[in-house]
Amino acid sequence: MDLSTDIAGMKIKNPLLPAAGPLTGDDVKMKYIASLGVGAMVTKTISTEAAKVPRPCIVATNNYVVNAELWSEYGPDKWINEFLPNIQNLKIPKIISIGYSKEQIEWLVPRLKDFGDAFEISTHYVGKDLKPIAEVAKLASKISQKPVFMKISPHMPDPVEFAKIVMDAGADGIVAVNSLGPAYYVDPKTGISPLGSENRYGWISGPVIKPLALSIVQRIRQELDIPIIGVGGIKSAEDIVEFLEVGACAVGMLSSALIFGKAQYTRVINRLESALISRGYVSVKDAVGKKLEVKHARFDLNNPKVDPEKCTLCKLCEHVCPYFAIKVSDHVEVDPNACFGCGLCESRCPTKAISGVLINEL
Numbered sequence: 001m002d003l004s005t006d007i008a009g010m011k012i013k014n015p016l017l018p019a020a021g022p023l024t025g026d027d028v029k030m031k032y033i034a035s036l037g038v039g040a041m042v043t044k045t046i047s048t049e050a051a052k053v054p055r056p057c058i059v060a061t062n063n064y065v066v067n068a069e070l071w072s073e074y075g076p077d078k079w080i081n082e083f084l085p086n087i088q089n090l091k092i093p094k095i096i097s098i099g100y101s102k103e104q105i106e107w108l109v110p111r112l113k114d115f116g117d118a119f120e121i122s123t124h125y126v127g128k129d130l131k132p133i134a135e136v137a138k139l140a141s142k143i144s145q146k147p148v149f150m151k152i153s154p155h156m157p158d159p160v161e162f163a164k165i166v167m168d169a170g171a172d173g174i175v176a177v178n179s180l181g182p183a184y185y186v187d188p189k190t191g192i193s194p195l196g197s198e199n200r201y202g203w204i205s206g207p208v209i210k211p212l213a214l215s216i217v218q219r220i221r222q223e224l225d226i227p228i229i230g231v232g233g234i235k236s237a238e239d240i241v242e243f244l245e246v247g248a249c250a251v252g253m254l255s256s257a258l259i260f261g262k263a264q265y266t267r268v269i270n271r272l273e274s275a276l277i278s279r280g281y282v283s284v285k286d287a288v289g290k291k292l293e294v295k296h297a298r299f300d301l302n303n304p305k306v307d308p309e310k311c312t313l314c315k316l317c318e319h320v321c322p323y324f325a326i327k328v329s330d331h332v333e334v335d336p337n338a339c340f341g342c343g344l345c346e347s348r349c350p351t352k353a354i355s356g357v358l359i360n361e362l
């Protein structure tokens with residue numbers, strides 16, 4: 001199957017990229033991540049100064065990461081003289097992530113542009129005012145003569161407006177999204193924060209932010225037919241398909257590789273073909289934008305129907321029902337006067353024995 005895609009004219013062999021972060025923080029790490037089969041490289045964000053990263057700086061659970069990293073802990077000299085020259089042999093496109101202000105971008109782009117195929121510009125620490133962000137997009141696109149992708153953070157109040165303004169200014173696409181914050185994590189047993197940052201704040205990412213990231217990609221793509229790299233919470237090939245369906249032409253993943261290990265990149269790529277086939281697609285490009293129009297479940301009051309063959313009488317439906325409408329004895333009984341048709345039981349049933357509440361409109 002053809003897993004290739006293109007982002008603003010850049011051809012890539014498959015749609016999975018490493019999102020900017022520690023796994024692409026130097027040449028050795030980037031070569032290793034490339035060997036796992038990703039479609040393109042994205043560097044950790046480079047700025048005009050090395051970041052003074054507080055330590056410890058990463059804590060993870062099974063479905064999220066909270067991090068207090070800033071940008072690259074190496075200054076631009078190290079990138080220009082060592083890391084970027086050393087990855088020139090990689091046979092995949094290289095996207096150089098940079099930040100943040102107009103002055104910093106003006107200094108960085110001429111020095112870095114010959115090492116990469118495109119730039120990704122982080123807007124994480126520049127506030128919510130779109131005017132300076134648009135100026136950065138305009139400047140970077142003018143002086144780089146390469147595709148420029150502006151990366152949006154989820155705290156941006158109007159993602160569609162962000163996308164319109166940066167595209168009008170000359171950007172070639174959007175990366176959506178960065179991590180969300182500030183977030184606070186304290187070890188419940190010790191009451192101690194595992195992060196060394198001021199106030200112990202960090203930024204949250206990983207599977208828990210996937211619905212938020214999907215909604216930002218979908219909202220932008222419904223309004224604008226532009227290249228979007230979808231990032232946020234991807235952990236499986238099925239997740240990639242969901243991002244493609246709401247209009248992303250490629251995706252980035254980081255936290256799941258931090259939670260489950262770096263081999264997650266290879267695992268996800270290897271499963272992509274079967275994930276696409278099971279949703280009826282013949283290629284990656286075929287899936288892009290296929291679910292931009294969201295179908296609603298019908299809002300008729302439908303009581304849950306229970307399949308006794310599948311039901312194990314585990315009682316989870318009774319315990320979770322917010323309308324106290326379900327009683328389980330030797331069978332499941334639904335009180336039609338109490339049932340609100342909310343759909344929670346159907347989504348929580350571990351054996352998929354409940355159906356009938358959610359009926360998708362055709």
Ligand SMILES: Cc1cc2nc3c(=O)[nH]c(=O)nc-3n(C[C@H](O)[C@H](O)[C@H](O)COP(=O)(O)O)c2cc1C
Nearest residue numbers: 019020021045067177178205206232233253254255
């Ligand atoms: C430890 C860590 C470091 C990160 N560093 C950067 C960075 O340097 N530049 C950037 O644009 N995003 C950075 N991010 C954000 C990720 O690139 C990504 O946008 C976000 O984590 C959501 O994707 P995920 O859920 O797959 O991790 C970082 C995230 C983490 C967890």
